[in-house]
Amino acid sequence: MNFDQLSKKFNKNGYVYIENLFSESLMDAYHEKILNHFASNSKHIHDESFLDKSDTDVIPWFPQLDGEKIFSIVEDDIRLTNLTENILGKGWRSLYSMVMFSSRSSNGQAWHQDCTSEDKCFFNLNRLIYTMDINASTGGEIVVIASSHKRGMIPPSALGKNIGDEIVISPKKGSLLLLHGNIWHKVLPINNNIRASTNYRCVPKNTPDDITDICVYRNMLYRFSDKRVLVNRD
Ligand SMILES: O=C(O)CCC(=O)C(=O)O
Numbered sequence: 001m002n003f004d005q006l007s008k009k010f011n012k013n014g015y016v017y018i019e020n021l022f023s024e025s026l027m028d029a030y031h032e033k034i035l036n037h038f039a040s041n042s043k044h045i046h047d048e049s050f051l052d053k054s055d056t057d058v059i060p061w062f063p064q065l066d067g068e069k070i071f072s073i074v075e076d077d078i079r080l081t082n083l084t085e086n087i088l089g090k091g092w093r094s095l096y097s098m099v100m101f102s103s104r105s106s107n108g109q110a111w112h113q114d115c116t117s118e119d120k121c122f123f124n125l126n127r128l129i130y131t132m133d134i135n136a137s138t139g140g141e142i143v144v145i146a147s148s149h150k151r152g153m154i155p156p157s158a159l160g161k162n163i164g165d166e167i168v169i170s171p172k173k174g175s176l177l178l179l180h181g182n183i184w185h186k187v188l189p190i191n192n193n194i195r196a197s198t199n200y201r202c203v204p205k206n207t208p209d210d211i212t213d214i215c216v217y218r219n220m221l222y223r224f225s226d227k228r229v230l231v232n233r234d
């Protein structure tokens with residue numbers, strides 16, 4: 001793995017996608033844990049008005065907080081920690097691992113940025129790993145606008161559908177997708193199957209823990225901690 005090259009690519013484009021990083025057997029073990037958990041926990045924890053207005057349909061789970069030790073294997077992977085340090089510099093830290101689960105035929109996620117972009121030094125880095133293939137047949141592909149992490153706030157809905165050249169990423173089982181929290185991104189609707197991704201979120205030195213509390217959608221700024229629409233943008 002050429003860490004310098006990958007890190008340059010990440011800085012330029014705001015994302016990097018790497019296939020075949022994690023073994024089939026590890027991904028199967030993760031996926032089984034995920035399916036077991038959501039077999040009995042597939043209720044939404046977001047309130048209905050958020051789901052409606054954000055057009056976002058995912059249910060989170062924090063497996064390491066539930067004592068699922070196997071989820072430390074990816075977090076401690078030396079290739080992942082080296083690449084992370086190359087991108088974020090010394091003093092970066094992990095926030096948590098979060099599985100995001102979508103039920104069959106659900107909406108995916110509307111265009112958004114995970115955090116605001118006022119201070120360029122502070123952002124979250126999503127380190128997403130995929131325990132299943134995601135493609136046109138499953139739905140749920142990720143769409144990004146390359147380099148948009150340098151373009152400030154995602155345009156409001158009023159500016160229309162086209163906000164740049166869309167790149168569709170169809171992650172394979174065992175792959176890693178690094179996404180800058182300021183990049184404009186969305187998740188396409190899910191077809192007749194469930195969808196899961198596992199995100200090892202981390203941040204550069206001195207970034208506040210609650211960096212992703214305010215999410216930027218094209219139609220609003222939403223604060224998760226008190227479930228408030230801070231700004232209506234449409
Ligand atoms: O689940 C994914 O593939 C990406 C979800 C997302 O928007 C994120 O991790 O910030």
Ligand SMILES: [Fe+2]
Nearest residue numbers: 112113114185
């Ligand atoms: Fe996101």
